[in-house]
Amino acid sequence: MNLPEQFQALRISQDNGEHAAAWQAMPSAELSPGDVTIEVHHSSVNYKDALAVTGKGKILRRFPLNAGIDVAGVVIASSSDAFDVGDQVLATGCDLSETRDGGYSEYLHLDSAWTIPLPSSLTLLEAMQIGTAGFTAALSLYRMEVNGQTPEQGPVVVTGASGGVGSLAINILSAAGYEVHAISGKTEQFDWLHQLGAVSCSDRNNLYLGERPLESTIWAGAIDTVGDHMLAGLTRVIAPWGNIASCGLAGGTALHTTVMPFILRGISLLGINSAQCPTSLRQQLWQRLAGPWKPQQLQQIAHTNLQRDDLFDYCEEMLAGKIHGRASVQIKR
Ligand SMILES: NC(=O)c1ccc[n+]([C@@H]2O[C@H](COP(=O)([O-])OP(=O)(O)OC[C@H]3O[C@@H](n4cnc5c(N)ncnc54)[C@H](OP(=O)(O)O)[C@@H]3O)[C@@H](O)[C@H]2O)c1
Structure with missing residues:
Protein backbone atom coordinates (compact mmCIF):
# COMPACT_ATOMS: atom_id res chain seq x y z
CA MET A 1 0.00 0.00 0.00
CA PRO A 119 3.38 -7.50 21.64
CA SER A 120 2.05 -10.77 20.22
CA SER A 121 -0.61 -11.23 22.89
CA LEU A 122 -2.24 -7.83 22.26
CA THR A 123 -4.42 -6.71 19.37
CA LEU A 124 -4.08 -3.20 17.95
CA LEU A 125 -7.43 -2.35 19.55
CA GLU A 126 -6.36 -3.67 22.98
CA ALA A 127 -3.13 -1.67 22.75
CA MET A 128 -5.17 1.51 22.38
CA GLN A 129 -7.70 0.48 25.02
CA ILE A 130 -4.67 0.40 27.33
CA GLY A 131 -2.87 3.35 25.64
CA THR A 132 -1.21 6.17 27.53
CA ALA A 133 -3.53 5.64 30.51
CA GLY A 134 -2.52 2.01 31.05
CA PHE A 135 1.10 2.73 30.26
CA THR A 136 1.09 5.49 32.89
CA ALA A 137 -0.44 3.15 35.45
CA ALA A 138 2.21 0.52 34.62
CA LEU A 139 5.04 3.07 34.82
CA SER A 140 3.71 4.18 38.21
CA LEU A 141 3.70 0.64 39.58
CA TYR A 142 7.09 -0.07 38.03
CA ARG A 143 8.66 2.96 39.71
CA MET A 144 7.02 2.08 43.04
CA GLU A 145 8.37 -1.48 42.89
CA VAL A 146 11.86 -0.34 41.87
CA ASN A 147 11.69 1.76 45.01
CA GLY A 148 10.77 -1.23 47.16
CA GLN A 149 6.95 -1.37 47.16
CA THR A 150 5.56 -4.88 47.70
CA PRO A 151 2.05 -6.28 48.17
CA GLU A 152 3.10 -7.45 51.66
CA GLN A 153 3.52 -3.84 52.82
CA GLY A 154 -0.24 -3.34 52.68
CA PRO A 155 -2.95 -1.73 50.54
CA VAL A 156 -2.27 0.75 47.73
CA VAL A 157 -4.80 3.51 47.09
CA VAL A 158 -5.72 4.90 43.66
CA THR A 159 -7.21 8.40 43.28
CA GLY A 160 -9.33 9.59 40.38
CA ALA A 161 -10.25 5.92 40.38
CA SER A 162 -13.01 6.02 37.77
CA GLY A 163 -10.79 7.76 35.16
CA GLY A 164 -8.70 6.08 32.49
CA VAL A 165 -5.44 5.98 34.44
CA GLY A 166 -7.26 5.27 37.72
CA SER A 167 -9.39 2.34 36.53
CA LEU A 168 -6.47 0.71 34.72
CA ALA A 169 -4.23 1.26 37.77
CA ILE A 170 -6.77 -0.61 39.91
CA ASN A 171 -6.92 -3.51 37.48
CA ILE A 172 -3.12 -3.70 37.04
CA LEU A 173 -2.36 -3.42 40.78
CA SER A 174 -4.92 -6.14 41.40
CA ALA A 175 -3.30 -8.38 38.72
CA ALA A 176 0.07 -7.75 40.38
CA GLY A 177 -1.19 -9.03 43.73
CA TYR A 178 -1.90 -5.78 45.59
CA GLU A 179 -4.87 -5.03 47.82
CA VAL A 180 -6.32 -1.99 46.07
CA HIS A 181 -8.41 0.80 47.60
CA ALA A 182 -10.13 3.39 45.41
CA ILE A 183 -10.97 7.06 45.93
CA SER A 184 -13.57 8.38 43.52
CA GLY A 185 -16.07 11.20 43.26
CA LYS A 186 -18.50 8.87 41.46
CA THR A 187 -20.26 6.81 44.13
CA GLU A 188 -22.52 5.42 41.38
CA GLN A 189 -19.43 3.66 39.97
CA PHE A 190 -18.41 1.94 43.22
CA ASP A 191 -19.85 -1.43 42.08
CA TRP A 192 -17.89 -1.14 38.82
CA LEU A 193 -14.69 -0.25 40.74
CA HIS A 194 -15.21 -3.32 42.96
CA GLN A 195 -15.51 -5.46 39.80
CA LEU A 196 -12.16 -4.10 38.60
CA GLY A 197 -10.49 -5.21 41.82
CA ALA A 198 -10.94 -2.44 44.40
CA VAL A 199 -11.66 -4.00 47.79
CA SER A 200 -12.83 -0.69 49.23
CA CYS A 201 -14.07 2.59 47.73
CA SER A 202 -14.14 6.02 49.39
CA ASP A 203 -16.08 9.06 48.24
CA ARG A 204 -13.57 11.82 47.57
CA ASN A 205 -16.22 14.42 48.47
CA ASN A 206 -16.43 13.05 52.01
CA LEU A 207 -12.78 12.23 52.47
CA TYR A 208 -10.78 13.90 55.24
CA LEU A 209 -7.07 13.08 55.43
CA GLY A 210 -6.36 15.52 58.30
CA GLU A 211 -4.40 18.74 58.62
CA ARG A 212 -1.29 17.72 60.56
CA PRO A 213 1.93 16.89 58.71
CA LEU A 214 1.66 13.32 60.00
CA GLU A 215 -1.72 11.67 60.54
CA SER A 216 -2.47 8.03 61.38
CA THR A 217 -1.29 5.91 58.49
CA ILE A 218 -3.93 4.34 56.20
CA TRP A 219 -2.23 3.01 53.05
CA ALA A 220 1.17 1.53 52.14
CA GLY A 221 1.35 3.36 48.82
CA ALA A 222 -0.63 5.43 46.33
CA ILE A 223 -1.08 6.14 42.63
CA ASP A 224 -2.39 9.69 42.45
CA THR A 225 -3.99 11.12 39.31
CA VAL A 226 -5.50 14.14 41.10
CA GLY A 227 -2.74 16.29 42.65
CA ASP A 228 -3.24 19.36 44.86
CA HIS A 229 -5.17 18.77 48.15
CA MET A 230 -5.50 15.06 47.41
CA LEU A 231 -1.77 14.60 46.97
CA ALA A 232 -1.00 16.72 50.02
CA GLY A 233 -3.44 14.58 52.03
CA LEU A 234 -1.81 11.37 50.85
CA THR A 235 1.61 12.50 52.11
CA ARG A 236 0.11 12.65 55.66
CA VAL A 237 -1.27 9.11 55.70
CA ILE A 238 1.12 6.87 53.74
CA ALA A 239 2.88 4.35 55.97
CA PRO A 240 6.67 4.39 56.52
CA TRP A 241 8.73 3.53 53.41
CA GLY A 242 5.70 3.74 51.17
CA ASN A 243 5.65 5.35 47.71
CA ILE A 244 3.32 7.84 46.12
CA ALA A 245 3.42 7.88 42.32
CA SER A 246 2.32 11.36 41.27
CA CYS A 247 1.02 11.09 37.73
CA GLY A 248 -1.88 13.50 37.35
CA LEU A 249 -3.35 16.91 37.98
CA ALA A 250 -7.10 16.39 37.49
CA GLY A 251 -7.72 18.28 40.74
CA GLY A 252 -4.99 20.92 40.40
CA THR A 253 -1.27 21.51 40.14
CA ALA A 254 -0.45 22.83 43.62
CA LEU A 255 1.25 20.81 46.34
CA HIS A 256 1.27 22.23 49.88
CA THR A 257 2.91 19.81 52.26
CA THR A 258 5.83 19.57 54.66
CA VAL A 259 9.05 17.57 54.67
CA MET A 260 7.90 15.61 57.75
CA PRO A 261 6.50 12.54 55.89
CA PHE A 262 9.74 12.31 53.92
CA ILE A 263 12.19 12.63 56.79
CA LEU A 264 10.22 10.95 59.59
CA ARG A 265 8.46 8.20 57.64
CA GLY A 266 10.84 7.82 54.71
CA ILE A 267 8.03 7.96 52.18
CA SER A 268 8.90 8.71 48.55
CA LEU A 269 7.17 10.92 46.04
CA LEU A 270 7.81 9.54 42.55
CA GLY A 271 7.32 11.66 39.44
CA ILE A 272 5.67 9.91 36.48
CA ASN A 273 6.22 11.17 32.94
CA SER A 274 4.88 8.64 30.46
CA ALA A 275 5.41 10.84 27.41
CA GLN A 276 9.21 10.96 27.63
CA CYS A 277 9.83 7.47 29.04
CA PRO A 278 13.03 5.94 27.57
CA THR A 279 12.36 3.42 24.77
CA SER A 280 13.98 0.41 26.49
CA LEU A 281 11.75 0.85 29.56
CA ARG A 282 8.77 1.50 27.27
CA GLN A 283 9.32 -1.85 25.53
CA GLN A 284 9.74 -3.62 28.86
CA LEU A 285 6.51 -2.16 30.25
CA TRP A 286 4.51 -3.02 27.12
CA GLN A 287 5.69 -6.63 27.49
CA ARG A 288 4.37 -6.58 31.07
CA LEU A 289 1.10 -4.98 29.93
CA ALA A 290 0.75 -7.81 27.41
CA GLY A 291 1.64 -10.43 30.03
CA PRO A 292 1.45 -10.49 33.83
CA TRP A 293 0.03 -6.96 34.12
CA LYS A 294 -2.50 -7.28 31.29
CA PRO A 295 -5.70 -5.67 32.59
CA GLN A 296 -8.07 -8.58 33.16
CA GLN A 297 -11.22 -6.45 32.86
CA LEU A 298 -10.00 -4.41 29.87
CA GLN A 299 -13.34 -4.62 28.03
CA GLN A 300 -15.23 -3.39 31.11
CA ILE A 301 -12.79 -0.47 31.45
CA ALA A 302 -12.50 0.48 27.77
N1 LIG B 1 2.10 11.80 34.01
C1 LIG B 1 1.72 11.25 32.87
O1 LIG B 1 2.52 10.79 32.07
C2 LIG B 1 0.25 11.19 32.59
C3 LIG B 1 -0.26 10.30 31.64
C4 LIG B 1 -1.64 10.20 31.48
C5 LIG B 1 -2.47 11.03 32.22
N2 LIG B 1 -1.92 11.91 33.10
C6 LIG B 1 -2.77 12.78 33.92
O2 LIG B 1 -3.51 11.94 34.79
C7 LIG B 1 -4.79 12.51 35.04
C8 LIG B 1 -5.86 11.51 34.68
O3 LIG B 1 -5.85 11.28 33.27
P1 LIG B 1 -6.99 10.37 32.61
O4 LIG B 1 -6.67 10.29 31.16
O5 LIG B 1 -7.19 9.15 33.43
O6 LIG B 1 -8.26 11.35 32.80
P2 LIG B 1 -9.77 11.00 33.16
O7 LIG B 1 -10.15 9.71 32.53
O8 LIG B 1 -10.57 12.21 32.85
O9 LIG B 1 -9.72 10.78 34.73
C9 LIG B 1 -9.56 11.81 35.64
C10 LIG B 1 -10.30 11.46 36.93
O10 LIG B 1 -9.90 12.37 37.93
C11 LIG B 1 -10.99 12.62 38.81
N3 LIG B 1 -11.25 14.06 38.83
C12 LIG B 1 -11.66 14.84 37.80
N4 LIG B 1 -11.78 16.12 38.20
C13 LIG B 1 -11.39 16.15 39.49
C14 LIG B 1 -11.30 17.19 40.46
N5 LIG B 1 -11.60 18.46 40.16
N6 LIG B 1 -10.88 16.86 41.69
C15 LIG B 1 -10.55 15.60 41.99
N7 LIG B 1 -10.64 14.57 41.11
C16 LIG B 1 -11.05 14.85 39.88
C17 LIG B 1 -12.20 11.86 38.25
O11 LIG B 1 -12.22 10.60 38.92
P3 LIG B 1 -13.27 10.26 40.08
O12 LIG B 1 -14.59 10.88 39.69
O13 LIG B 1 -13.30 8.78 40.11
O14 LIG B 1 -12.72 10.86 41.34
C18 LIG B 1 -11.81 11.62 36.81
O15 LIG B 1 -12.43 10.49 36.29
C19 LIG B 1 -4.84 13.80 34.22
O16 LIG B 1 -4.46 14.88 35.04
C20 LIG B 1 -3.80 13.57 33.15
O17 LIG B 1 -3.28 14.78 32.66
C21 LIG B 1 -0.59 12.01 33.28
Whole structure:
Protein backbone atom coordinates (compact mmCIF):
# COMPACT_ATOMS: atom_id res chain seq x y z
CA MET A 1 0.00 0.00 0.00
CA ASN A 2 1.22 3.50 -0.85
CA LEU A 3 0.72 6.61 1.20
CA PRO A 4 -2.14 8.48 -0.53
CA GLU A 5 -1.54 12.07 -1.56
CA GLN A 6 -4.44 13.19 0.66
CA PHE A 7 -6.29 11.68 3.60
CA GLN A 8 -8.45 12.63 6.59
CA ALA A 9 -7.06 13.89 9.89
CA LEU A 10 -8.38 15.76 12.92
CA ARG A 11 -6.31 18.87 12.45
CA ILE A 12 -6.01 21.58 15.09
CA SER A 13 -5.17 25.09 14.06
CA GLN A 14 -5.03 28.47 15.73
CA ASP A 15 -5.71 31.50 13.57
CA ASN A 16 -5.44 34.87 15.32
CA GLY A 17 -5.68 33.08 18.68
CA GLU A 18 -8.91 31.26 17.62
CA HIS A 19 -8.89 27.51 18.29
CA ALA A 20 -10.24 25.30 15.49
CA ALA A 21 -10.38 21.49 15.37
CA ALA A 22 -11.99 19.54 12.53
CA TRP A 23 -11.66 16.36 10.51
CA GLN A 24 -10.37 17.53 7.14
CA ALA A 25 -8.43 16.38 4.11
CA MET A 26 -4.72 17.04 4.43
CA PRO A 27 -1.85 16.49 1.98
CA SER A 28 0.56 13.74 3.02
CA ALA A 29 3.44 16.09 2.13
CA GLU A 30 2.55 18.18 5.21
CA LEU A 31 2.83 15.29 7.72
CA SER A 32 5.57 15.52 10.37
CA PRO A 33 8.56 13.44 9.19
CA GLY A 34 9.56 9.97 10.39
CA ASP A 35 11.23 6.83 9.05
CA VAL A 36 8.25 4.53 9.65
CA THR A 37 4.92 5.21 7.89
CA ILE A 38 1.78 3.58 9.21
CA GLU A 39 -1.84 3.20 8.31
CA VAL A 40 -3.59 4.09 11.57
CA HIS A 41 -6.20 1.62 12.82
CA HIS A 42 -7.04 2.86 16.32
CA SER A 43 -6.31 5.65 18.76
CA SER A 44 -7.77 6.53 22.16
CA VAL A 45 -8.87 9.47 24.29
CA ASN A 46 -6.76 10.70 27.19
CA TYR A 47 -7.22 13.79 29.38
CA LYS A 48 -4.51 15.50 27.34
CA ASP A 49 -6.40 14.74 24.10
CA ALA A 50 -9.56 16.27 25.55
CA LEU A 51 -7.63 19.45 26.44
CA ALA A 52 -6.09 19.60 22.95
CA VAL A 53 -9.28 18.93 20.95
CA THR A 54 -11.42 21.38 22.93
CA GLY A 55 -8.65 23.98 23.11
CA LYS A 56 -9.10 24.18 26.90
CA GLY A 57 -5.46 23.33 27.58
CA LYS A 58 -2.17 24.28 25.95
CA ILE A 59 -1.01 20.90 24.64
CA LEU A 60 0.11 21.69 21.08
CA ARG A 61 3.33 23.65 20.88
CA ARG A 62 3.00 24.44 17.18
CA PHE A 63 0.15 24.73 14.70
CA PRO A 64 -1.40 23.22 12.72
CA LEU A 65 -1.02 19.65 14.01
CA ASN A 66 -3.09 16.48 14.05
CA ALA A 67 -4.36 15.63 17.55
CA GLY A 68 -4.08 12.25 19.32
CA ILE A 69 -1.28 11.22 21.69
CA ASP A 70 -1.83 7.47 21.13
CA VAL A 71 -1.69 5.47 17.92
CA ALA A 72 -1.73 1.85 16.74
CA GLY A 73 -1.53 0.68 13.15
CA VAL A 74 0.27 -1.24 10.43
CA VAL A 75 3.54 -0.25 8.75
CA ILE A 76 3.09 0.58 5.05
CA ALA A 77 6.62 1.92 4.42
CA SER A 78 9.86 1.89 6.39
CA SER A 79 13.42 3.05 5.85
CA SER A 80 14.36 1.67 9.28
CA ASP A 81 15.97 -1.77 9.65
CA ALA A 82 13.88 -2.29 12.79
CA PHE A 83 10.49 -2.35 11.01
CA ASP A 84 9.09 -4.01 7.88
CA VAL A 85 5.96 -3.40 5.84
CA GLY A 86 3.08 -5.24 7.50
CA ASP A 87 4.42 -4.95 11.08
CA GLN A 88 1.87 -4.00 13.73
CA VAL A 89 3.12 -1.15 15.91
CA LEU A 90 2.04 1.33 18.55
CA ALA A 91 3.23 4.61 19.99
CA THR A 92 2.12 6.67 22.99
CA GLY A 93 3.27 10.14 24.00
CA CYS A 94 6.65 10.87 22.37
CA ASP A 95 5.63 14.41 21.32
CA LEU A 96 2.62 13.19 19.32
CA SER A 97 0.08 16.04 19.23
CA GLU A 98 2.59 18.33 20.95
CA THR A 99 5.32 19.10 18.42
CA ARG A 100 4.44 16.54 15.73
CA ASP A 101 1.31 15.11 14.12
CA GLY A 102 -0.62 12.68 16.31
CA GLY A 103 -2.83 9.63 15.93
CA TYR A 104 -6.21 11.10 14.94
CA SER A 105 -5.17 10.70 11.33
CA GLU A 106 -5.55 7.98 8.68
CA TYR A 107 -1.77 7.91 8.10
CA LEU A 108 1.24 8.94 10.13
CA HIS A 109 5.03 8.99 9.99
CA LEU A 110 6.65 7.73 13.22
CA ASP A 111 10.23 7.84 14.42
CA SER A 112 11.52 4.25 14.66
CA ALA A 113 13.50 5.18 17.80
CA TRP A 114 10.32 5.21 19.87
CA THR A 115 7.97 3.01 17.85
CA ILE A 116 6.98 -0.12 19.79
CA PRO A 117 6.36 -3.47 18.04
CA LEU A 118 2.91 -4.70 19.07
CA PRO A 119 3.38 -7.50 21.64
CA SER A 120 2.05 -10.77 20.22
CA SER A 121 -0.61 -11.23 22.89
CA LEU A 122 -2.24 -7.83 22.26
CA THR A 123 -4.42 -6.71 19.37
CA LEU A 124 -4.08 -3.20 17.95
CA LEU A 125 -7.43 -2.35 19.55
CA GLU A 126 -6.36 -3.67 22.98
CA ALA A 127 -3.13 -1.67 22.75
CA MET A 128 -5.17 1.51 22.38
CA GLN A 129 -7.70 0.48 25.02
CA ILE A 130 -4.67 0.40 27.33
CA GLY A 131 -2.87 3.35 25.64
CA THR A 132 -1.21 6.17 27.53
CA ALA A 133 -3.53 5.64 30.51
CA GLY A 134 -2.52 2.01 31.05
CA PHE A 135 1.10 2.73 30.26
CA THR A 136 1.09 5.49 32.89
CA ALA A 137 -0.44 3.15 35.45
CA ALA A 138 2.21 0.52 34.62
CA LEU A 139 5.04 3.07 34.82
CA SER A 140 3.71 4.18 38.21
CA LEU A 141 3.70 0.64 39.58
CA TYR A 142 7.09 -0.07 38.03
CA ARG A 143 8.66 2.96 39.71
CA MET A 144 7.02 2.08 43.04
CA GLU A 145 8.37 -1.48 42.89
CA VAL A 146 11.86 -0.34 41.87
CA ASN A 147 11.69 1.76 45.01
CA GLY A 148 10.77 -1.23 47.16
CA GLN A 149 6.95 -1.37 47.16
CA THR A 150 5.56 -4.88 47.70
CA PRO A 151 2.05 -6.28 48.17
CA GLU A 152 3.10 -7.45 51.66
CA GLN A 153 3.52 -3.84 52.82
CA GLY A 154 -0.24 -3.34 52.68
CA PRO A 155 -2.95 -1.73 50.54
CA VAL A 156 -2.27 0.75 47.73
CA VAL A 157 -4.80 3.51 47.09
CA VAL A 158 -5.72 4.90 43.66
CA THR A 159 -7.21 8.40 43.28
CA GLY A 160 -9.33 9.59 40.38
CA ALA A 161 -10.25 5.92 40.38
CA SER A 162 -13.01 6.02 37.77
CA GLY A 163 -10.79 7.76 35.16
CA GLY A 164 -8.70 6.08 32.49
CA VAL A 165 -5.44 5.98 34.44
CA GLY A 166 -7.26 5.27 37.72
CA SER A 167 -9.39 2.34 36.53
CA LEU A 168 -6.47 0.71 34.72
CA ALA A 169 -4.23 1.26 37.77
CA ILE A 170 -6.77 -0.61 39.91
CA ASN A 171 -6.92 -3.51 37.48
CA ILE A 172 -3.12 -3.70 37.04
CA LEU A 173 -2.36 -3.42 40.78
CA SER A 174 -4.92 -6.14 41.40
CA ALA A 175 -3.30 -8.38 38.72
CA ALA A 176 0.07 -7.75 40.38
CA GLY A 177 -1.19 -9.03 43.73
CA TYR A 178 -1.90 -5.78 45.59
CA GLU A 179 -4.87 -5.03 47.82
CA VAL A 180 -6.32 -1.99 46.07
CA HIS A 181 -8.41 0.80 47.60
CA ALA A 182 -10.13 3.39 45.41
CA ILE A 183 -10.97 7.06 45.93
CA SER A 184 -13.57 8.38 43.52
CA GLY A 185 -16.07 11.20 43.26
CA LYS A 186 -18.50 8.87 41.46
CA THR A 187 -20.26 6.81 44.13
CA GLU A 188 -22.52 5.42 41.38
CA GLN A 189 -19.43 3.66 39.97
CA PHE A 190 -18.41 1.94 43.22
CA ASP A 191 -19.85 -1.43 42.08
CA TRP A 192 -17.89 -1.14 38.82
CA LEU A 193 -14.69 -0.25 40.74
CA HIS A 194 -15.21 -3.32 42.96
CA GLN A 195 -15.51 -5.46 39.80
CA LEU A 196 -12.16 -4.10 38.60
CA GLY A 197 -10.49 -5.21 41.82
CA ALA A 198 -10.94 -2.44 44.40
CA VAL A 199 -11.66 -4.00 47.79
CA SER A 200 -12.83 -0.69 49.23
CA CYS A 201 -14.07 2.59 47.73
CA SER A 202 -14.14 6.02 49.39
CA ASP A 203 -16.08 9.06 48.24
CA ARG A 204 -13.57 11.82 47.57
CA ASN A 205 -16.22 14.42 48.47
CA ASN A 206 -16.43 13.05 52.01
CA LEU A 207 -12.78 12.23 52.47
CA TYR A 208 -10.78 13.90 55.24
CA LEU A 209 -7.07 13.08 55.43
CA GLY A 210 -6.36 15.52 58.30
CA GLU A 211 -4.40 18.74 58.62
CA ARG A 212 -1.29 17.72 60.56
CA PRO A 213 1.93 16.89 58.71
CA LEU A 214 1.66 13.32 60.00
CA GLU A 215 -1.72 11.67 60.54
CA SER A 216 -2.47 8.03 61.38
CA THR A 217 -1.29 5.91 58.49
CA ILE A 218 -3.93 4.34 56.20
CA TRP A 219 -2.23 3.01 53.05
CA ALA A 220 1.17 1.53 52.14
CA GLY A 221 1.35 3.36 48.82
CA ALA A 222 -0.63 5.43 46.33
CA ILE A 223 -1.08 6.14 42.63
CA ASP A 224 -2.39 9.69 42.45
CA THR A 225 -3.99 11.12 39.31
CA VAL A 226 -5.50 14.14 41.10
CA GLY A 227 -2.74 16.29 42.65
CA ASP A 228 -3.24 19.36 44.86
CA HIS A 229 -5.17 18.77 48.15
CA MET A 230 -5.50 15.06 47.41
CA LEU A 231 -1.77 14.60 46.97
CA ALA A 232 -1.00 16.72 50.02
CA GLY A 233 -3.44 14.58 52.03
CA LEU A 234 -1.81 11.37 50.85
CA THR A 235 1.61 12.50 52.11
CA ARG A 236 0.11 12.65 55.66
CA VAL A 237 -1.27 9.11 55.70
CA ILE A 238 1.12 6.87 53.74
CA ALA A 239 2.88 4.35 55.97
CA PRO A 240 6.67 4.39 56.52
CA TRP A 241 8.73 3.53 53.41
CA GLY A 242 5.70 3.74 51.17
CA ASN A 243 5.65 5.35 47.71
CA ILE A 244 3.32 7.84 46.12
CA ALA A 245 3.42 7.88 42.32
CA SER A 246 2.32 11.36 41.27
CA CYS A 247 1.02 11.09 37.73
CA GLY A 248 -1.88 13.50 37.35
CA LEU A 249 -3.35 16.91 37.98
CA ALA A 250 -7.10 16.39 37.49
CA GLY A 251 -7.72 18.28 40.74
CA GLY A 252 -4.99 20.92 40.40
CA THR A 253 -1.27 21.51 40.14
CA ALA A 254 -0.45 22.83 43.62
CA LEU A 255 1.25 20.81 46.34
CA HIS A 256 1.27 22.23 49.88
CA THR A 257 2.91 19.81 52.26
CA THR A 258 5.83 19.57 54.66
CA VAL A 259 9.05 17.57 54.67
CA MET A 260 7.90 15.61 57.75
CA PRO A 261 6.50 12.54 55.89
CA PHE A 262 9.74 12.31 53.92
CA ILE A 263 12.19 12.63 56.79
CA LEU A 264 10.22 10.95 59.59
CA ARG A 265 8.46 8.20 57.64
CA GLY A 266 10.84 7.82 54.71
CA ILE A 267 8.03 7.96 52.18
CA SER A 268 8.90 8.71 48.55
CA LEU A 269 7.17 10.92 46.04
CA LEU A 270 7.81 9.54 42.55
CA GLY A 271 7.32 11.66 39.44
CA ILE A 272 5.67 9.91 36.48
CA ASN A 273 6.22 11.17 32.94
CA SER A 274 4.88 8.64 30.46
CA ALA A 275 5.41 10.84 27.41
CA GLN A 276 9.21 10.96 27.63
CA CYS A 277 9.83 7.47 29.04
CA PRO A 278 13.03 5.94 27.57
CA THR A 279 12.36 3.42 24.77
CA SER A 280 13.98 0.41 26.49
CA LEU A 281 11.75 0.85 29.56
CA ARG A 282 8.77 1.50 27.27
CA GLN A 283 9.32 -1.85 25.53
CA GLN A 284 9.74 -3.62 28.86
CA LEU A 285 6.51 -2.16 30.25
CA TRP A 286 4.51 -3.02 27.12
CA GLN A 287 5.69 -6.63 27.49
CA ARG A 288 4.37 -6.58 31.07
CA LEU A 289 1.10 -4.98 29.93
CA ALA A 290 0.75 -7.81 27.41
CA GLY A 291 1.64 -10.43 30.03
CA PRO A 292 1.45 -10.49 33.83
CA TRP A 293 0.03 -6.96 34.12
CA LYS A 294 -2.50 -7.28 31.29
CA PRO A 295 -5.70 -5.67 32.59
CA GLN A 296 -8.07 -8.58 33.16
CA GLN A 297 -11.22 -6.45 32.86
CA LEU A 298 -10.00 -4.41 29.87
CA GLN A 299 -13.34 -4.62 28.03
CA GLN A 300 -15.23 -3.39 31.11
CA ILE A 301 -12.79 -0.47 31.45
CA ALA A 302 -12.50 0.48 27.77
CA HIS A 303 -16.24 0.06 27.22
CA THR A 304 -16.56 2.84 24.61
CA ASN A 305 -15.40 2.58 20.99
CA LEU A 306 -15.83 5.97 19.35
CA GLN A 307 -16.24 6.74 15.69
CA ARG A 308 -14.24 9.72 14.45
CA ASP A 309 -17.03 12.29 14.72
CA ASP A 310 -17.94 11.23 18.29
CA LEU A 311 -14.63 12.60 19.53
CA PHE A 312 -15.71 16.20 20.02
CA ASP A 313 -18.65 15.50 22.37
CA TYR A 314 -16.66 12.86 24.23
CA CYS A 315 -13.79 15.28 24.93
CA GLU A 316 -16.23 17.85 26.36
CA GLU A 317 -17.83 15.20 28.58
CA MET A 318 -14.43 14.01 29.76
CA LEU A 319 -13.40 17.49 30.90
CA ALA A 320 -16.80 17.90 32.60
CA GLY A 321 -15.96 14.76 34.63
CA LYS A 322 -18.92 12.84 33.21
CA ILE A 323 -17.19 9.77 31.83
CA HIS A 324 -15.75 6.71 33.51
CA GLY A 325 -13.23 4.24 32.12
CA ARG A 326 -11.72 4.66 28.72
CA ALA A 327 -12.57 5.12 25.06
CA SER A 328 -10.77 3.85 21.97
CA VAL A 329 -11.25 5.60 18.63
CA GLN A 330 -11.79 3.73 15.37
CA ILE A 331 -9.69 5.53 12.75
CA LYS A 332 -9.50 3.00 9.88
CA ARG A 333 -12.79 2.72 7.99
N1 LIG B 1 2.10 11.80 34.01
C1 LIG B 1 1.72 11.25 32.87
O1 LIG B 1 2.52 10.79 32.07
C2 LIG B 1 0.25 11.19 32.59
C3 LIG B 1 -0.26 10.30 31.64
C4 LIG B 1 -1.64 10.20 31.48
C5 LIG B 1 -2.47 11.03 32.22
N2 LIG B 1 -1.92 11.91 33.10
C6 LIG B 1 -2.77 12.78 33.92
O2 LIG B 1 -3.51 11.94 34.79
C7 LIG B 1 -4.79 12.51 35.04
C8 LIG B 1 -5.86 11.51 34.68
O3 LIG B 1 -5.85 11.28 33.27
P1 LIG B 1 -6.99 10.37 32.61
O4 LIG B 1 -6.67 10.29 31.16
O5 LIG B 1 -7.19 9.15 33.43
O6 LIG B 1 -8.26 11.35 32.80
P2 LIG B 1 -9.77 11.00 33.16
O7 LIG B 1 -10.15 9.71 32.53
O8 LIG B 1 -10.57 12.21 32.85
O9 LIG B 1 -9.72 10.78 34.73
C9 LIG B 1 -9.56 11.81 35.64
C10 LIG B 1 -10.30 11.46 36.93
O10 LIG B 1 -9.90 12.37 37.93
C11 LIG B 1 -10.99 12.62 38.81
N3 LIG B 1 -11.25 14.06 38.83
C12 LIG B 1 -11.66 14.84 37.80
N4 LIG B 1 -11.78 16.12 38.20
C13 LIG B 1 -11.39 16.15 39.49
C14 LIG B 1 -11.30 17.19 40.46
N5 LIG B 1 -11.60 18.46 40.16
N6 LIG B 1 -10.88 16.86 41.69
C15 LIG B 1 -10.55 15.60 41.99
N7 LIG B 1 -10.64 14.57 41.11
C16 LIG B 1 -11.05 14.85 39.88
C17 LIG B 1 -12.20 11.86 38.25
O11 LIG B 1 -12.22 10.60 38.92
P3 LIG B 1 -13.27 10.26 40.08
O12 LIG B 1 -14.59 10.88 39.69
O13 LIG B 1 -13.30 8.78 40.11
O14 LIG B 1 -12.72 10.86 41.34
C18 LIG B 1 -11.81 11.62 36.81
O15 LIG B 1 -12.43 10.49 36.29
C19 LIG B 1 -4.84 13.80 34.22
O16 LIG B 1 -4.46 14.88 35.04
C20 LIG B 1 -3.80 13.57 33.15
O17 LIG B 1 -3.28 14.78 32.66
C21 LIG B 1 -0.59 12.01 33.28
